[in-house]
Amino acid sequence: MINKTVTNVSDACEGISNGMTFMLGGFGLSGIPENAIAELVRRNVTGVTCISNNAGVDDFGLGLLLQKHQIKKMISSYVGENAEFERQMLSGELDVELIPQGTLAQRCLAAQRGIPAFYTPAGYGTEVAEGKESREFNGKMHILENAFKADFAFVKAWKGDTAGNLIFKGTARNFNPNMCGAATITVAEVENLVPAGELDPNQIHIPGIFVQRIFQGERYEKRIEQRTVRAKN
Amino acid sequence: MSLGKEQIAQRIAKEVQDGYYVNLGIGIPTLVANFVRDDIEVEFQSENGILGMGPFPFDGEEDPDLINAGKQTITALPGASFFDSATSFGMIRGQHVDLTILGAMEVSQNGDIANWKIPGKWLKVWVVLWIWLLPQTISSLL
Numbered sequence: 001m002i003n004k005t006v007t008n009v010s011d012a013c014e015g016i017s018n019g020m021t022f023m024l025g026g027f028g029l030s031g032i033p034e035n036a037i038a039e040l041v042r043r044n045v046t047g048v049t050c051i052s053n054n055a056g057v058d059d060f061g062l063g064l065l066l067q068k069h070q071i072k073k074m075i076s077s078y079v080g081e082n083a084e085f086e087r088q089m090l091s092g093e094l095d096v097e098l099i100p101q102g103t104l105a106q107r108c109l110a111a112q113r114g115i116p117a118f119y120t121p122a123g124y125g126t127e128v129a130e131g132k133e134s135r136e137f138n139g140k141m142h143i144l145e146n147a148f149k150a151d152f153a154f155v156k157a158w159k160g161d162t163a164g165n166l167i168f169k170g171t172a173r174n175f176n177p178n179m180c181g182a183a184t185i186t187v188a189e190v191e192n193l194v195p196a197g198e199l200d201p202n203q204i205h206i207p208g209i210f211v212q213r214i215f216q217g218e219r220y221e222k223r224i225e226q227r228t229v230r231a232k233n
Numbered sequence: 234m235s236l237g238k239e240q241i242a243q244r245i246a247k248e249v250q251d252g253y254y255v256n257l258g259i260g261i262p263t264l265v266a267n268f269v270r271d272d273i274e275v276e277f278q279s280e281n282g283i284l285g286m287g288p289f290p291f292d293g294e295e296d297p298d299l300i301n302a303g304k305q306t307i308t309a310l311p312g313a314s315f316f317d318s319a320t321s322f323g324m325i326r327g328q329h330v331d332l333t334i335l336g337a338m339e340v341s342q343n344g345d346i347a348n349w350k351i352p353g354k355w356l357k358v359w360v361v362l363w364i365w366l367l368p369q370t371i372s373s374l375l
Binding site for chain 1: 279280281282283288289290291292293294295296297298299300301303304305306307309315316317318319321322323325326
């Protein structure tokens with residue numbers, strides 16, 4: 001079994017540099033690679049482009065990188081939870097590319113699977129289609145969307161093994177599986193890292209071939225953005 | 234007289250029919266589930282990767298790994314499934330979902346929706362350009 005384990009987040013981030021493009025899993029604050037984000041802040045890598053569905057909140061997730069002006073460009077579908085993001089975008093400090101969420105996911109998946117581009121009807125006739133090739137299929141217009149290119153993908157899983165196999169939990173799965181193998185180097189951080197052979201092969205969501213480095217995160221805050229409960233009757 | 238949020242949700246709930254898979258967006262749509270008749274079988278889908286979404290959890294039972302599109306804590310009903318974002322939008326774009334209920338930023342009397350941004354303005358953005366791919370779409374003002 002090929003061992004993908006690295007000892008800590010610092011080793012996992014070996015090779016990152018200013019100006020790179022990163023993919024980061026997560027939806028809101030759920031399933032974000034907390035430890036990798038903390039390391040990117042610690043290293044103060046700057047001028048980076050981040051492909052991530054959201055941009056965190058002011059004081060957590062990618063918001064931590066925004067605070068320190070480390071991000072040059074965000075490629076996201078929804079960025080409405082972050083006042084600092086809004087400020088930087090309006091002042092022109094931050095370049096923002098908004099992408100329909102299904103297209104964002106599919107562009108990750110295309111990169112993972114070696115598909116250079118694909119047609120989708122989503123966005124045809126809107127700003128999203130500007131500068132893109134279009135073509136009719138079955139009487140409906142579609143636009144050509146490219147696979148993403150990224151240097152590192154940072155993903156977070158619930159469990160993983162030393163071979164890099166991953167299992168996700170609940171809706172913390174989201175973009176994480178789609179980003180595995182979609183960048184030159186995929187770094188997976190997990191809550192529980194076990195020896196190869198301990199996970200049931202039937203239950204594995206992402207095979208280790210899509211992961212170059214794996215480590216167990218030191219700690220997870222797993223912050224809830226909108227705690228919503230109902231009363232017990 | 235304008236309708237309150239609960240009244241809008243109540244009205245939209247009447248569009249939900251037996252056997253429907255229903256995608257719920259952010260805002261008022263999340264209230265709709267409260268008003269769906271209980272003599273029909275419906276499964277709620279959330280774009281972040283759950284089919285079979287249940288009500289909000291009881292106090293103390295919140296799970297940060299279990300949220301809806303509005304980042305609110307939720308529960309999973311028996312028979313629920315979780316999946317990745319590409320699969321989730323595959324359900325939607327592949328037209329397997331019967332109905333989507335969206336919160337919208339701006340709606341015209343013709344049913345035109347400005348949903349991911351109001352042209353020329355940078356405001357809160359919500360990209361749901363797949364909406365028109367669905368056979369039926371009901372939108373409610375946030």
